[in-house]
Amino acid sequence: MQFLPPEDAPKGEEGKNYLYTRVRLAWYYRPSDVSERTVTDPRLLLAAIYSEVCDINQLRAKCHVVHRDKISDLSGWKKRPDRFYFNRLFDPYIKKEFEVIPSHDVRNLPDNIRDVLTSRYEFVVAEKEVIPDLTDNIRLCDSCQEWCPSADSVLCDRCKKYFHMRCVQPPLIAKPSRGYGWTCAPCSRQHDEEVDSHEIRHATPLGVKQTRSNAPAARGRGRPRKDKSLAEKEENLPVKHFNMWPFRYFGQHTVAEDTLDPEDLIFPRTASRIGPKYQATVAAAPEPYSTPPEIEERGTDHTVEVLGIINTFTESELAEAEDIKKRLSDDADLQTSVDWLTEVIRRLSEAAMDGAMPSVKITPMRLEKWKKSETPYKDKEWSRSEIVAFEDAIQQHGPELRAVRDEVATRSIYEVVRFYGLWKSVKQGEETRRRKATGPPPKPISRQYKSIAEANDGQRVGHADDDSSIIAQPSKTPSCGACRTRESKTWWKAPKGLPTNILCDTCGSNWRKYADLNVRPLREESVPLTKARDKREGTPLAGPSTKRARTSISAHSTPPPTISIAPQNRCLACLKSGLPGKVLRCKQCQFRVHAGACGAIVDPTAADSWVCELCENEETLEASINPDCLLCPRPSNGEKRRRIAEKKYWPPPDSFLRACKPTEGQGWLHILCAVFTPELTFTDASRLRLVEGLSTISRHKWTTRCWLCAEVEGAVIRCSDCSKEFHASCAWKQGHKFGFEIQPVKSSRRDSTTTVTFKGETGCMNAIISCKEHDHSKRDIYDLCETNEGGETALQVYCQAYKQAPVGQAHGLLRKARRLDAMLNLRSAEAQLLVFKQPPTPIVEPECYRCHSQFSPAFYRVTDSSFALNGHRSGEEVWMCHRCHFELNETNTGKSMGMMVS
Template sequence: MSDIKTAHNITETELSDGTTIYINDHVYLASEHLGEPYYIGRVMEFCTSHKRKGLQVRIAWYNRLKDIINRKSADPCLLVATMHSDIHPVSSIRGKCTVMHKYYVPNIDVYRKQQDHFYYNQLYDRYIQRVYDVVPCETVQNVPMDTLEALKSRYQFIAVEQGKAADLTVARRICCVCQQWCQSAVSVKCAACQKSFHMSCLNPPLVRKPSKGFAWQCAFCTRQEQLAESNPDSPIASVTSHTRSSSSKASSPETSESQQQTTKDLSIAAATAAVVATKAELKRQVRATRSQVKQQQQQETLALNSMVAEDAVNNMTDTSPNSTKTKPTIKKEGPKAQQMNMTNMWPFRYFGVNTAITDILDVDDRIYPRAKSRIGAKYQANVPDFVPPSRHSRHSSSTPASRSPRGSWQEESSTKKELQDILDRQTPISQDDMASPFSASSDMTSGMRPTRGTDDTVTVIYRPDILSEGTIDRYMDHVKELKNIPLPPYNSDLMDRALYELELNNYDTDTAYDNMSKLNGDDFKHIVEWTPAEIEAFEQSIRDHGHDLNYAKAAVKTKDMADIVRYFYQWKKTDRYEPVYSEWTKVYRPLKKFKKFPRDIKREAEEARLEKENEMAAAKSQEDTDLTIVPRSTYSSKPYQCMNCFTDQSRIWRRSPSDFDRKRKVFSKVLCNDCGIFWLKYAKIKPISSDTRIANMTISSNNAANSSSQLGGDHKRKRGELLGNMKKRSKEDKEYMQFDPSPCTICHIMSGPADSLYTCYACGMSVHHDCYGVKHKAEHIGWRCDPCQNKKKPVASYNYECVLCYNTTSKHQALKMTSGYCWVHVQCAAFIPEVKFTNPATFSPVEYIGCVNPARIEADCSLCDDKRGACVACSECSKSLHVQCAIDSNYRLTFEILPYNAKNHRHQPNCPIIPAGLFGPGSASGIMVPQIICPAHSLTGRQLIRIDERTANESRESALYTFCKNYKRISSNSTPAMRRYLASSAFMQSKKAHKKIPSQFDAVIESLSMDASLSSYAGSGPCRSRAILTSSSSSSASKSARSCSQCPAKFSPIWWSVGANPYSLQRLCQRCHNKEQFNHQHVH
């Protein structure tokens, strides 16, 4: 039973803003989900509920077009009506609006410009999922009069299938024979005289309507044409020709009065001639009945009288010679909401192709749209009648040819005789087996068993209203006191047998009691004793297969299925049920909750009361807050600007249409109150002119400048500190450090400048900010290393393996992302000179992995024997090894300062030089070269800087950061495309591999030379490869120097370097280069 009750005495209510809502008003309602506009509906009635707080309202919904066809409508004011309603609290109403049918809107353009005005002309049914046209009942004409009166008195609109409304709004069609209404499906229309006839009223009746593209003509018009063709000079011929021309085109308003009068006279003359011709034809009709002749005479008389009366009326109305006939206009006035004709609170009624005309007269007929019937041969299978099987007898030997015309009933009588013989041979059923009709039917065939559910299988146990309730109670009390029956007083078998004895003894309580006193345990066949072994087998079946009793029957073969089912329902109420059945539910139904027996009524009532209070509190908190409004607590922390009109002045800020997060605390995109309300009402962003946007942007910028100028430095500092503390507190509330700080993974010490040690909140790895490349002034709280950040917001590969050493033995790996979205160790990238960093401050992304010397790739690591990756050589013994393998084996990673002479290195005259005393009083000046030295070698006499040392100046930078800042940076003139081309060209040069790994000093000089060449040719292309692209931006000197070394050519699409040295100043043009490649191929 529903908890909703109609409040008949409430017809209006007042909202919190003072707006009064009446029944049949159209209102806005708040959406249940964020990102959706207001719902629009009509107030049907006010309701109350003991389960819901506050006054409720029943709303009839209107849908927007995008909600039905999933397509944006060009007109936001267009709605689609529905016949679906819901109950909502009155507090969800957000305002009033106006919704009218399009028929009642005099000027649609003016109406749409009015605020909060909507219109509709269609209805959507969500069950059939079809759209119907909505037609006002006052425009309906082509229906019977009683049906039309019922429609107009009970409904305001009817819903019909699309395209069917025109057939209902035309003039009423009357059959010229029976003078009754003509339905389009069962009537035809004459193509000449435009009169309608029932197909059954024609003589002979018309079986079906003409096919598409063909017309039908009545007998009278056909006879007129025949007479006109036989006598062209007769007045009938002229009238017929005139009728044809007038029926083929509509009469124009410019027709003169004389022509109209001539037409009327000719029509009357034609009608008179038709009467004469018809009488002559009737005399020739042999099969015409008297009723048909009389009916035809009445039709002719009515036709003549109507024509004469119409002529007289027209003569009286057309008094002036210049008067013209005008079409009457219909005054379309929208019905007031309180005056709409409704039935069951709905102004709509389905009146489509699946409705019978007579159904409208029934007040209780279903008014909702209905689909085509699914009953019939088209949808159901044709199942033949059931014929019971019969045994072969001597009567079945007759052949089909010898059967008489009455063979069907003879066969049926013989079948019945055979069935009777079989029944007579069956043993009679004793009285003891009456309670079980199928107990004696084991010898019956399946065809002879009675059908279940019929009177043959029903055993009457007790009939009420024969004895009084007091008599029955006294009889049952006496039976329960009997000692000869081994059943408890509450046993259902005992009660059923006591009532059954009353039925057998004609409800004589004394006789029934005497019979009950003579019974013992053997008379109750359902009393079955279960052994402990059978109980254990039954419970094990429940543990393994749950409630599937077929497995229980297979486990307990000594009991029938009836005994097992009876025992199961008795056992289910015992304490053994939950511990046994829970073993099955733990695997297959882990969310199963068992009911407690006996039930605690007080506890359940208390839980229900608490749950109801919680629901009411949640509903109250939800009603008091509008989720579309940005919380006012955020207004002071951030100045908002409307994303549509760009204004920064609004009393209320609302969420953007794309904001679906209910728990959002920071809002980057908002709408002002005007733009937000417009979108909520019309589901469309409010159109704003460009001039208004520019003006609002100017005002906003001026306000921002004024506010910033008024704030002093102290205020800025305090506000910044306040915001910083607030962010810090918010992060502290969300993030918790689960790891203790450990030594830096790169330099292996914990000491350093204040707040320089960072610990990853995800993996616990600790690094110094200048050893790992942490962003400047990054927050310690919640900081994550690059791999852990990639796990949270993926941008690179999930395979966290260094592509330069493939060493994954260490617990914490200081990895950085490459330009190819792979990973490398910071130490591996720093100690291989060819590899560089795009941003030396953050050591990422790592570039030029493809530019690594091929000798490093071909070398095998002497520590791990892994052929993958790139190796470096010991500066003393030239042993090849991976950088990370050297770290794991306690090799020494240092930076050696070597002297540099610019005259001996022409390719790199501007090499970075480390000043003397940078790392202390004893540090020399020179080039900083990364070195890996075996533990057995001596370090005396060498200027080495350990990786854990820092500069002696105020900055206290690590040695690794100092090296990368000076020797690992990439030219600012290069682009990602140039660097990719340089790497790919180096891969093409990998065939000309070096025999051994170059020294670290030479590799550093070569890498600097490579970067300098890339910087010098930034306008023309990468120079790491042998191909040098020409450019118009090159200087004239470079163009003059760029000439072929083998021919006098000075212009070439591509310049190629000579020899193996990619930095040679000699060049080859494209033509000479092709010749050299051709000769080289033929030689080899």
């Protein structure tokens, strides 16, 4: 837009002798930078009425930005380098997009306004809904033959003529509501006459129905021949500018006559926020408050502490005050201290008001009216050790003074804040004295050269080598973060998130010009498990290969991929690293785990703000604040108190045992305990939420001693390969094998057995816990975080297939009641078998004889002594549900039927 001299160049004719060192650049936005929608065309831009002044050495290249209507062959335009186009404008202050149309397309304007608009500006910026009104033919009022702006005019629905709202008789106060039309007086009169005459019959217009045909569309004469000369002419077409801008706003909130003023603002505007919709209605001012006579007025000498009345002293009182000040202290440093002088003035003023000037004393402590205890008027001197600790803390924490106070434990936060101000002023004074001793700073580069001859002899301004984005000396083995090439004349800095921090010349130029990167995906280089097992113990898996490396490299061969240096998190379940989207890190406690191993469904863009469920529960309090697992032994209170005193998390976030899930009773269970205990299920297996079935665990598991920790508390699980029983958490701490094994299923049992397919293997998946003493090399056991082709972990596949509660059959309370019924029936059957030494009798569920319902809070036995009920034999047990019992008692029909309900 404009080349400018240095910022410190003088104004006027003398400033013309300076070289241009700055440039004013018009601002264009990429659509993806200002909106959430994706735009596939990297050549499409959004214009803006916004400019920025930059140093001339920040210019990268020259490009052509043309309006879409100026381009005849868009595909050919985009094939040429450094060619962009725009058709909309984005305002960075309103955060809104506007349409951009050529100014000569605006027709609905008076001639004088349209001539000024087209002579000054090449384009017009307006809202999308205003464009049809602007590009329509000029609208004149049928009454006064003057221009009708859309805001002040109304359209007749029959004759399609426009009228000023003030020209209509009577004048219109407002436009018709949406969905209603308006007709002028002659059209209304003509319509009434036609209706009264009953002679005109309005026929329903029949639309011409187009016949569908299977014939191919008419073929044109081919694609127009590309004309290179036409494309070059389009680049050099003249564009009108007024005050360096080719467009201005002429939309809904513009007064057309203001366009004639050359000083009128050209920026987009919004609706005015004036009126009762935006302003508050303030009530009338209240009556002035009158102070009761018995209440003392505030602000008098009795309620305000007087800090000093030295300005009211006479000459003799001032001389006496000077003598008193000299008698108080002979220390020169103390006599120049601001705190000491402030206290002296305060004490002298109080003594003068009380008439006791000679008896003034300055003590280290003073009693203020609004405080219960005395406070020192000056801080105690800082020792050398305290100053050293303070400076070390400032170097480590910066101006975070509460953290500094923790390092300097002998001082309060108030003393630290006061000393920080004093220490900072001393440092600034030393810096000022050093600058005065060394002289003024050197003259800026822009003021050193006044002519081109002098500039050519000195440093070149705007040279490409001055670009801070170019890396002069890359590493010994450079590799482009996008295309993996290792050879390039120039290396550029790469954006974050790529495997390396440099880009080759081609990728760097494409990124800086078009924000386009052709990133080639990394190949996962993982060592097969069979090869890893074959290596001897102590041999590194990434050791040098025994094969001789190839020395000749083909010109067309693909260079080997480089090792990714992108930041990764290490999962605490499988001890493998992954990208932040796959391995989540808790924002508060730094707990790290694969998303599939904890049932977390997180948007990749919000992975940095993920919080584990225990930390989230501290805010929401949806479950118990006691995070101890209900199936594991309780930790000792000493261990918990120690971690709480050290301000650490419990359970510790450096172990997978921090991954817990809430139960239906608002308790907590380890994910390991919930998954590897067969009796437990999840209400939502995809997210591993709300563990159910805790009451169905057999009594044997609760009363068995753990083989590892020798504790009876908690519920144990059994080893898959031996008879040892232990807690799941104890087995995890001891390094036992946790995983999933797929067993083949016979064809005759496939209909009755749930089968899954994982990594090409189909069968019944079983949860396996095996002691570390057993040999697992000959078994295919999948780890917790091992993923299939779809990205699902083995834990996810197992839980979704076998740990999902039947939520579609009944609600949670009914499922819990059924589990309790089954448990009570089982215990009663066991007791009957033990006491009577005979098989238990089958339990018959009661059924109401009236409504035949089997579900009721209570059933009542009905004894019939006179006749049979609904086909029941006399003496047979007949039941009635609670609702029927209540209805019979209310209507008093039970007595009439001659039955007795017990």
